[in-house]
Amino acid sequence: MIYPWQAEMFRQLVGERDRLPQALLLHGPQGLGKTDFARHFAQALLCESPLPDGAPCGACPACGWFASGNHPDFRHLGLDADAPAEEGGDAPGRKGSEQIGVDAVRSLAGFMTTSTHRDGLRIVLVEPAHALNVFAANALLKTLEEPLPRTLFLLVSHVPARLPATVRSRCRQVPCHPPPAAQAQAWLAREGVARPDLFLALAAGAPLEALRLSQQDGGQRAELLRRLADPAQSLVQLSEFVARLPVEEWLGWLQRWAYDLLARKLAGAPHYHLDAGELTDRIAARADLHDLLAWEHQLRDAKRLAHHPLNPRLFAESLLAPMLAMR
Ligand SMILES: [Zn+2]
Known part of the structure; x- marks a missing residue:
C-alpha cells in the first residue's frame, strides 16, 4: 500500500x-x-x-x-x-x-x-x-x-x-x-488518533511514527510530565517510575521536552509536547539557559548508552536530577 x-x-x-x-x-x-x-x-x-x-x-x-x-x-x-x-x-x-x-x-x-x-x-x-x-x-x-x-x-x-x-x-x-501537516493530521484522524496535532509534533512530522507513538503512549508520557510538574515527587519516586518504562521511549520524551524548554526560553514556541505548555512555560521561566543547554547535552550523550543501562534506576536518576534542580 x-x-x-x-x-x-x-x-x-x-x-x-x-x-x-x-x-x-x-x-x-x-x-x-x-x-x-x-x-x-x-x-x-x-x-x-x-x-x-x-x-x-x-x-x-x-x-x-x-x-x-x-x-x-x-x-x-x-x-x-x-x-x-x-x-x-x-x-x-x-x-x-x-x-x-x-x-x-x-x-x-x-x-x-x-x-x-x-x-x-x-x-x-x-x-x-x-x-x-x-x-x-x-x-x-x-x-x-x-x-x-x-x-x-x-x-x-x-x-x-x-x-x-x-x-x-x-x-x-x-x-x-514529511507531508504537509494538514494532510498528515487528516490521515492520522482517519486512523483514529484523537490528538493528531500532538503526536505529529512529537514525531517531527512523520505520520507513521506519530501513529506508533499514539498507540504506545498509554498515558505514560502525560503521566511523566504530570509527575515532573509535581513538587511533591522526589527524585527517587520519579526515577522508579521512569525506570519501569522502555528506556528509548522516556529518554526520547525528555530529549524532546528539553528542546521545548530551550525553544520557550529563547522566546519560541514548543515543538513537541504541545499538551505541556503551562509546565513548559513555568520551568523555562525559572531555569537558567546554561543549565538547560547542559541538560540537553547530557540527554543526547545518554542516548548513545541507552540500549542497556547497567542500572536503569541510577541511569534515570542521573538524567532527572538536573531537571529537578531547575524545577
Ligand atoms: Zn496484478
Whole structure:
C-alpha cells in the first residue's frame, strides 16, 4: 500500500516504468512509509495487468505471488530477525542481525542470471540499505557497475550517509519528506488518533511514527510530565517510575521536552509536547539557559548508552536530577 502523501511520487515513478535507472535510493526520515512505498512500487512493476493509474491490480498471478512473498523475480535483502546477534556486538543476548552481510548479496548470483517470468523485470529491495556491511556494499557496488538488463535495485534508508558514496552515486536519489501537516493530521484522524496535532509534533512530522507513538503512549508520557510538574515527587519516586518504562521511549520524551524548554526560553514556541505548555512555560521561566543547554547535552550523550543501562534506576536518576534542580 501507499499513503496519500506518496501518490504524486508514485505517479511520477510509475510513469517512468519503461526507462527506470538500475537503482533508486529512497531516503528520508523514519516513519514516512518508505518501505511500504518501495514494496508497492515493486508490485506495480511486476503486476501483469496494472490499473490505469499504474497501481498493481491485486488479482493477477504476479500480484498473488507478491502478496504471499513468493514472487520469483523479487528479492528482499534485509535484516534477519532470527539471526543470532554478532559476536562481540554491543547487545549481548539480543537476537536479530544488525547488518546485511556479504553472503546475502552473493546469494543473488543465481537470481540475477536466471531468466525472469514472462521476460519481465527482476527487482531487489535492499532495506535498510545502510545496514549493508562494508563487504556487502562492495559486492553490491560490483553488481551496480555491471548493470544487467531488466533489473532494478530499490534501496531504502533513513541514514543514507552511512552508505558508501560509491554506492550512492550509482543510484538515483529519491528524497522523501514529511507531508504537509494538514494532510498528515487528516490521515492520522482517519486512523483514529484523537490528538493528531500532538503526536505529529512529537514525531517531527512523520505520520507513521506519530501513529506508533499514539498507540504506545498509554498515558505514560502525560503521566511523566504530570509527575515532573509535581513538587511533591522526589527524585527517587520519579526515577522508579521512569525506570519501569522502555528506556528509548522516556529518554526520547525528555530529549524532546528539553528542546521545548530551550525553544520557550529563547522566546519560541514548543515543538513537541504541545499538551505541556503551562509546565513548559513555568520551568523555562525559572531555569537558567546554561543549565538547560547542559541538560540537553547530557540527554543526547545518554542516548548513545541507552540500549542497556547497567542500572536503569541510577541511569534515570542521573538524567532527572538536573531537571529537578531547575524545577
Ligand atoms: Zn496484478
